[in-house]
Amino acid sequence: MKPHISGLGLALLIAGRLPAQHPMTSIDSARHVLNRLAYGATPGEIETVAREGVLKWVDRQLGYSDLRDPALADAERSFEVLHVSMSDMQAMLQNNQAKAARAQAAGDTLARRQMLDQLRVEQAGDRRSLQNLIAQLQSVTIVRATESDRQLDEVLADFWINHFNVFINKGQDRAYFGDYLETTIRGHALGKFADLLIATAKSPAMLFYLDNAESVANGTDARAAQLGRGRGGIAVRPVFGGIRGRFPNPRAGTYPPDPVAMARAQQAAQRAPRGLNENYARELMELHTLGVDGGYTQQDVINVARILTGWSIDRRNASYIFREQVHDDLPKVVLGQNFPGGHGEDEGMRLLKLLANSPATMHHVSAQLCSRLVSDVAPDGCIDDAVRAWKKSGGEIREVVRAIVRSPDFWAAVNVQSKVKTPLEFVVSAVRAVNGVPDSTPRVAQRVAQLGEPLFQKQTPDGYGERQEDWVNSGALLARMNFAVQLASGRMPGLAVDLDRVVPVTDDHVALVSGVDKAVLGGAMSQQTRQTILKELADVPDPRMARALAVGLALGGPEFQRQ
């Protein structure tokens, strides 16, 4: 097909904003867009998008009001976790903890080991067990990233879940994460940034992860808070008799002391709020909004924490609750703004809106988006375009992304094929490149974990990194090569791969390699790669094996690591 210069390229060239260079063909543009704004192309998709028109494709992708691709509704039905409420998950978690505590308390090592083993087996076998439901969150993410037509939405969902990172394995977050992913993040990924920010601030997942749920005004009587005067405290559920809704005294109660009840009492005692917790306040400004250079001081951190006291979790139904009795009602100053006392929950809302609309936030978050979509080190021009769109649209994420895509930096040659794929991007793009179909088991997600990016399991609040330094090391590259070879062989558990759907078997190696180039690498295969693959095929007589080898080398090779 004769390449023609894309309308966009020509427009930008004429407008003088594109550096003097050979303008991108529509095929090049389509490949670039699918590399950055999607998880790579499926065979033939580059041509399809080129025909539709790259900017039209982008606008269509940004036009969806809902991330969910209706075509995936059937596939998503097999993921029970999408239909379990947070309070049900919480109940399961508490149940498991009680069982585990009982097992741990069994004095005899053998009995304990047996009980723990049995628990593990039970959990693994039961598809609706907490452990498996959590694994389903990873699997459904893989399925969506691979199969959804709303690719840009999936890319942005991944961006936000890292930007507003929560560690799924931290205590209660195992129960809260599912809703966080579905409702908080995916429900707000394309709208106004302020709405997304507020949603995360009120999510049980974030409140627990960064400890704000336990942050109380200095000097609060923690016991009074726990007694739940008024609106429901962090009540310890009555368990095994004797302990009812009060701050438990481990030495009171039945004799001999019930180890399970005492374990829970100990845990509750450890969780007893002692005062202000600055964790969320700091990360809210440093990571979520203003950025580390955003101009806030330690005193600001303290005052933000004071403002957000009371933003907590109602354990009875695993939902957000504002606890007036622990809220710091005194006046504060944050970033030079006066917050007069006595405004309860409202001052927190005011603060979040202030942060969301701050120029430092616009700059910081735009820079991160540019880093994800354009170049590891975000180009200044790109950031400026994004910030301009942010201001103009009142922080509409769609518009910021649209501005980034239309920015000349997005299309500059130096930024094409220049980024390195993260493990998630590599695995998903490899599966897409061969029209692979992941099943509902955790297998493929486990491979992503093995390559270094276990989904939702980043412990630190900064989330998974976006730069090549975060991912490129000698062990990781070997693991990618092994993955590629296994994928191409069709022998990867959890994945159905039929190379007949990708490139036909043929004895003509030159045609085979060209076919692989077109289908799998989108025509981006270098001459050296072509020569090397042809050389390797020379002593492989069986055409099916030759095809698998060619595809494996292409997917594991250097070009495919880049996007």
Place this chain on the structure above:
Amino acid sequence: MTISRRAFMRAGGLALISLGADPIFLDRAAYALQSAGPLASGQKTLVCLFQRGAVDGLSMIVPTGDPWYWQERQRIALPREQLIPLDGMFALHPRLAPLKPLWDQHSLAVVHAVGSPSTTRSHFDAQDYMESGTPDVKNTPDGWANRYCAHAAEHANTPFRAVAFGPQLPRTLAGTSPSLAIDDLRTFGMRAAQASGEQKLTRAFEELYQGAATGLIASSSAESFEAIKMLKTANPTAMAPANGAAYGKNRLATSLQQIAQLIKADLGVQIAFVDVGGWDTHVNQGADQGQLAARLDELAGALAAFTTDLGDRMRDVAVITMSEFGRTVKENGTSGTDHGHGTAMMIMGGNVRGGRVYGRWPGLAPDQRYEGRDLAITTDFRSVFSDVLQGHLGPANLSQVFPGFEQTARIGMFG
């Protein structure tokens, strides 16, 4: 005081950040390719063993001479007759008995009441601070050991210079200096149905990457293939444990065995990292029996096998254990201990001046405890790490490795 991420990158990252510029390890890789044979011995190695979960230092190295130990741990104190006296004040947990010979030979030192000044009681945060080497600073992008490698005056030029055993690179080794994460030495490399397939694939990929890779991918892949070649030539996994060393069948033992194999094969390991969990004993900690005892049993067994296996080579190998914090002085209501502050670290090998417990013992009386509940800290963990780095590996730019840390006096464990 926060240290901006950008400042770090400026200081340590250099050419790596800019796109297109060839990173410094392209030169390194080229050097390594030239020196195809094994390196001369004399390479010093530091093995870092992270006990994740906050190990109870008071049970590892028991302060028998402090009456409060006995007072506060009615259920979980070690039985006196089972303890192994080290000096007048401290004794070894009975399950650590395999390490007693090292103590007697002055090859094992202990630092007690050591830890991090951070007040956090979060495992995640505390581990993060200990691995980054910057307590209370959350945005440090790299680990202390990586910064050491980036700034060390002389260093080995092999892909195995900094090695971590486990599925992922730990925070301690994250950063601009190249490090290698090895899950299992026996399966490192290309995998194919047959051995001949492995060779073909390795060669094919190597040529692909040599032909078309650029930047960081080029240098890292060159390292991978160099590592595979070196492993093939040296064949460390075929090396049997020497001197009658017997490794257990647990992950820690296997990893240490493989580290020993890499060392014996002269592959240029300067820093090795391994971690082990299971130390978070809130409930039923046990004493000479139980959870903690079982973990200590594995630990001592693995370390003893490792030191035996290496034999004379231990003069060039130091091992240091570490944990993010310790546990409460007083046992809790479930025969366990909760998150504490100070803990104990063990240092063995090299020319350590062993047979001593270093650090000032603060005492366990209630008014001597941290926040009235924990063993206080009288030695900052960075002092210990600094001492080991300088005393064993050689001169180091410590202000780069531990920015913001003022070392008051050298402990002097090596010499």
